[in-house]
Amino acid sequence: MSEKTAAILAIGDELLSGRTRDANIGYLAGWLTERAIALKEARIVADDEPAIVEALNALRARYDYVFTSGGIGPTHDDITYAAVAAAFGRKVVEHPMAIGLIRAWYEARGEEVTPARRRMALMPAGAELVLNPVTGAPGVKIENVFVMAGVPSIFKGMLNAIETALERGVLIHARAVTAIGLPESRIAEQILAVQSALNGVTLGSYPIDGDEKGVTIVARSSTASTADAAIASVAAAMRALGFDPVEGERPGR
Amino acid sequence: MSEKTAAILAIGDELLSGRTRDANIGYLAGWLTERAIALKEARIVADDEPAIVEALNALRARYDYVFTSGGIGPTHDDITYAAVAAAFGRKVVEHPMAIGLIRAWYEARGEEVTPARRRMALMPAGAELVLNPVTGAPGVKIENVFVMAGVPSIFKGMLNAIETALERGVLIHARAVTAIGLPESRIAEQILAVQSALNGVTLGSYPIDGDEKGVTIVARSSTASTADAAIASVAAAMRALGFDPVEGERPGR
Structure with a gap:
């Protein structure tokens, strides 16, 4: 099984103005690592069609x-x-199943399906849906691209919904x-010597x-015993310098 | 005065593995907004020379x-x-002033300047220094690129050190x-009508x-009175829908 790779493109003026701190990149990074998929790159661009098209086309090819x-x-x-449709050279159309889901969601709550709510079903032609267990309106999957919501709780819900669609890679063992x-x-020279050996x-x-300062050394390997051996050597080097190594990340982290 | 634009390239395997959540992009976004410089794009790449070179060359041209x-x-x-030097087609050399700063920092603390510490002075040839008020070892400036530390407290300290080197743009007034x-x-249709008007x-x-849900509308304009007028119109539309508008962001945000 070869390594599976991924990228994330976070879209939104508010992420670049400092109004909102992105939370989805960090969450996705950990989520993918647990599933042995390697996040290789993250980008943030504004709500600007040419910027989205260029970034998406660069990332989906790679x-x-x-x-x-x-x-x-x-x-x-x-x-x-609209930008994703442009990137794929597709039209934007009302997705029949998406409008059905949106109608059902609002009607079940006694609310009207306004034009703004219908707008959420205007999707790139031929897209598959990514279900939204949190607020009804779905995302889409086109080829290898999953288009999801920015609100963190919805982003997480959509990730759970697509989990089985992803092929996992080789699990990497990490020790710290x-x-x-x-x-x-x-300790810089000692850890380079351990890695070389x-x-x-x-x-x-x-x-x-x-305030407390200090350092965490993380070893990653496809073999658990190799990661263990590396960390044991680093811990020995820490002791030789007169420090007390603690297994794992900084306590309380 | 034309708009000044910027990008950030955050570098580190740990940001893509989920081990560490990047804090510098969000901090820089707010810091630049306060200085009327528009952050247009952010990227995160691994500690991988070709990835750094490609991203840096794309961003510094733009x-x-x-x-x-x-x-x-x-x-x-x-x-x-090493990657920045490769991107600029320069050699890596020991920067005389950088090694002087590093020596002075450690010697003042009674510590040895080990080969690992000397390594922090191996910089792209011809670089200017970015001073580090937190831990001594400086960053560098080459043409329009500022190369800074990833540890958030040092990143912030270096930003303060370069503030006067940046030319500011046109201040944007934001109201919420x-x-x-x-x-x-x-309220989607009403806010589009306000923007169009x-x-x-x-x-x-x-x-x-x-849990509480709700929405914040933000108006941005180079004229404060225009931003004020837009927010007044949006607030009126909120009242017409039976909701109580609160000035600014969500309380407690």
Whole structure:
């Protein structure tokens, strides 16, 4: 089984103005890692059709899966479906099953299906639906692209809905060790030596921000025993420097 | 004065594995908005030289300023300077002033300048320094690119250090109004009508996530009175729908 790769394109003026901090990239990163799919790139662009088209076409040509978030709501500034349609050279049409889902959702709640709500069914022609368990209006899947909502609770609900459609890759085993108070520059040579001595392991060094300082070393390998051996060697090097290694990430992290 | 544009390239495997949630993109977005510089695009790539080179060359050709974060520390997985040098077709050399700053920093603390610490002075040839008020080792500026640390406290410190080097754009006035409980699909047509009626204003609609639901409408204009007028019209439309508009973002946000 070869490695499966992915990218995310988060769409929204509010993410670039500082009004809203994106929460979907970080969530998707962890979610994909648990499913052995490698997130290779993330981009954030504004609600601007040429910017969306260019980024989407670059990413969908390069990775197995592309996830977009944002811009599929009922208001005039939600232009993602039009941009996705343009990227694929397709028309925008009312999706019969989507309008059915939207009608059923609002009618069950005694609410009117206004033109703005109908607008959420105007989708790229030929798209499959991504079900929305949170607020009814679905997203779409076109080829290897999943177009999803930006509101984090809806984004998560849609991810759960598409989980079985994704092919998983090879699981990577990660192990970590932390030494509070140790500057990473004091152990840099030792961790490079550990990585050089062991085949098939990648070591990452992550300084701890904040008052206590210190460093976490993470070992990643497709073999659990190799990751374990690397972390044992790093822990020994930490002890030799007079620090007390703690298994895993910084306590409380 | 024309609009000044910017992009950020956040670099780090840990941001794409879900280990660390990026904090610098959101911080920079707000910081640039306050300084009337428009953040147009953000990208996250791994610690992978070809990926960094390609993204950096795309962004620096397109925007007035590019900020990178991450990968300039002392360990073997910190490869940003090598990648930036490759993007600019420059060699990596020991920067005389950088090594001086690093020596002074560690010697003042009675610590040794190890090879790993010296490594932080190996920079693209001809770079200017970006001072680091937090941990000594500087970043660099090359043409329109600022290469900075990924640790958020150091990133912020470096931003403060370069503030006066940036040319500001035209200040945009933003006003907001929030209605708790109002679904954005019920006011979509009214806000489009307000935007169409007023020249030089852009309205954004942002649904509130979480239990209380509701919507915030944000008006942006280079003229404060236009932004005010737009928000007054939206507030009137909210009242007409039976909701109580509150000035600004959701309370407590």
